[in-house]
Every structure is written in structure tokens, then in C-alpha cells.
Amino acid sequence: MADIVGAYFTSHVPAIGGAIHRGDQQDPYWKPFFDGFVRVHQWLALTKPDVAVVFNNDHGLNFFLDCLPTFAVGAADQYHNADEGWGLPIYKPFAGHAALSWHIVEQLVTDEFDPATCQKMQVDHALSIPFELAWPGVDAWPVKIVPIAINTVQHPLPSAKRCLALGRSVHRALTSWPGQERVVVIGTGGLSHQLDGARAGFMNPDYDRFCLDNLARNPDLLTRHSIHDIVRLSGTQGVEILNWIAARGALGPFATEVHRNYHIPISNTAAATMVLNPA
Structure with a gap:
């Protein structure tokens, strides 16, 4: 079966990409966030994954409000970023692991999920920025990817309980995969933020810390809130925590925390980074 080496979680704010492009990592505004990646780089160098299963959300590059699946799995040999x-900047292309994607899709359908299966898919900042943060300056990405997109935009949104179950189904797929790949699970987005409306600029450090404190030891606790509760607690865009919850499910039943970094604000977003090992 695949060797699940751990999970990496981070925010994917577009402004982070701008800071990388400008070389602002040591600017006082950005430094507390980027300093949190020293430990991430050390961990990745130690674990040496060659495949990444990435839970993220599409921002209109593939899907729009007139056609937006609840869950979508990429099953392509290559994925490109676009403007x-x-x-x-346009980021480097990503090699896909289509065979593993199809294996995951088979397991999801067996577990009575109904994902859209995308043999053509682009990747946006929700995936490319976390990769730039994890592997800065590389000529080519060191891992193949299986991207899994979760609807965090158009209501009705999936519940946290459903997303955790989705991740656990992916975990079953990874443990039944006959290959020997070293897999890192990645969850991107958030944490609390709202970009529009009467609560524009809203952040909730208490809820963010509740999520960070319980992600490893008790992820089921994060499912006690309805999706509307999560919108109220985290902001309209803070529902991207669903990506983290699904990724935690894919890691497996037990996990230990290796590293966390929490910084507020980054471009009106409570930014966080976390690394978990399977236990």
C-alpha cells in the first residue's frame, strides 16, 4: 500500500504569491508567516514524498456558479496553472498521478460519494501557492499530484462531517493502493476570513485555535458545527477549513502534531500552517 508520510496544511491567500514574487519574505509584515515554513521544509526533506493528494477549492478557474460540483477529483497526467x-506569475505545470486518481475515485464511489471526475483540470492559487511555499525555487515539482476540489463557494455547501468522511474514504483508497508511493496529504485554505459584505475583514482567532488544537487529536470535534455555524464562526471564505478537515481524514485515524504557525492578519486573513505525522 502507499506510505502516507504525513499531512501539511496552509493558507493559500493570493497576496502570499505576490509576496513570494516580490521577494518580501523578510519584510516585517510577511516575516512571521514565512518563518513558519523553515520547519515545513525540514520535514519535507526528511519525509521525501513523491505524491501529494491535495484538498483545495476552485476559485472559478474550472467551475463557476452555473456548474459547480460539490466534490471533484482530477484524473489527468498533467495540470497547468492559468492567469x-x-x-x-504562471506557475510550473504539475505532473498528475492519474492511476492513483482513478483508484481514489473508485473507492469514493464504493463509499457512495458521487465526485465529478476531471480528466482535464487547471489548478489555481489554492494549489500553486502552497507548493511554492513548500518547495521554493525548485526547477520542477518533486511530487505528482491528485487534486481534489471541494465546493466552498456556492450553497448548499457540504458539511464538515461529510468532508471528514470524504477524507476517510480517500484514506481507505491509499491503504488499498498496491503501489509503494510515499504520499503527503495537503489541505489548503483559510483560516478565518471574510472578503465581502457587512463583515468584510472578519477574523476569529478563537475559532481558528479551536480548529488547530483539535485537528490532530479529535477531528470529529470540528464536525459538531453545521456549515452555517462555520460561516458564522469563520467568515464566508473561512469555510475553506473544510479542505483541512477532509485532508485530516485522509491522513488516518491517529495523528501527532509536528509543527504549527499562526499569524494574523495576512491580507485580511488569519493565516496558518500546520504539519501532522500519522501516529
């Missing part, structure tokens, strides 16, 4: 209008 989203943020003024960011």
Missing part, C-alpha cells in the same frame, strides 16, 4: 487576474 486568474491576481497579477501572479
Whole structure:
């Protein structure tokens, strides 16, 4: 079976990509966030994954409000980034692990999920920025990817309980995969933030710390809130915590915390980074 080496979680704010592009990592505004990646780089150098299963959300590059699946799995041999209008550079292409993608899709359907299966898919900042943070300056990405997109935009949104179950189904797929790949699970997005409306600029450090404190030891506790509770607690865009919850499910039943970093704000977002090992 695949060797699940651990899980990496981080925010994917477009402004982070801008800071990387400008070389602002040591700027006083950005330094507390980027300093949190020294430990991430050390951990990745030690664990040496060659495949990444990435739970993220699409921001209109593939899906829009007229056609937005609840769950979508990429099953392509290659994925390209495209211009989203943020003024960011186009990132390097990503090699896909299509065979593993199909194996995951088979398990999801067996477990009575109904994912969209995308044999063509682009990746946006929700995936490319976390990779730039994890592997800065590389000529080519050192891992193949299986991207899994979760709807965090158009209501009705999936519940936290459903996303945790989705991740656990992916875990079953990884443990039944006959290959010997070293797999890192990645969850991206958040934490608390709201970009529009009457609560624009809203952040909730108490809820963020509740999520960080319980992600490793008791992820089921994060499912006690309804999706509307999560919107209230984390902000309209803070529901990206669903990506983290699904990724935690894919890691396996037990986990230990290796590293965390929490910094507020980064471009009106409570930014966080976390690393977990399977236990």
C-alpha cells in the first residue's frame, strides 16, 4: 500500500504569491508567516514524498456558479496553472498521478460519494501557492499530484462531517493502493476570513485555535458545527477549513502534531500552517 508520510496544511491567500514574487519574505509584515515554513521544509526533506493528494477549492478557474460540483477529483497526467487576474506569475505545470486518481475515485464511489471526475483540470492559487511555499525555487515539482476540489463557494455547501468522511474514504483508497508511493496529504485554505459584505475583514482567532488544537487529536470535534455555524464562526471564505478537515481524514485515524504557525492578519486573513505525522 502507499506510505502516507504525513499531512501539511496552509493558507493559500493570493497576496502570499505576490509576496513570494516580490521577494518580501523578510519584510516585517510577511516575516512571521514565512518563518513558519523553515520547519515545513525540514520535514519535507526528511519525509521525501513523491505524491501529494491535495484538498483545495476552485476559485472559478474550472467551475463557476452555473456548474459547480460539490466534490471533484482530477484524473489527468498533467495540470497547468492559468492567469486568474491576481497579477501572479504562471506557475510550473504539475505532473498528475492519474492511476492513483482513478483508484481514489473508485473507492469514493464504493463509499457512495458521487465526485465529478476531471480528466482535464487547471489548478489555481489554492494549489500553486502552497507548493511554492513548500518547495521554493525548485526547477520542477518533486511530487505528482491528485487534486481534489471541494465546493466552498456556492450553497448548499457540504458539511464538515461529510468532508471528514470524504477524507476517510480517500484514506481507505491509499491503504488499498498496491503501489509503494510515499504520499503527503495537503489541505489548503483559510483560516478565518471574510472578503465581502457587512463583515468584510472578519477574523476569529478563537475559532481558528479551536480548529488547530483539535485537528490532530479529535477531528470529529470540528464536525459538531453545521456549515452555517462555520460561516458564522469563520467568515464566508473561512469555510475553506473544510479542505483541512477532509485532508485530516485522509491522513488516518491517529495523528501527532509536528509543527504549527499562526499569524494574523495576512491580507485580511488569519493565516496558518500546520504539519501532522500519522501516529
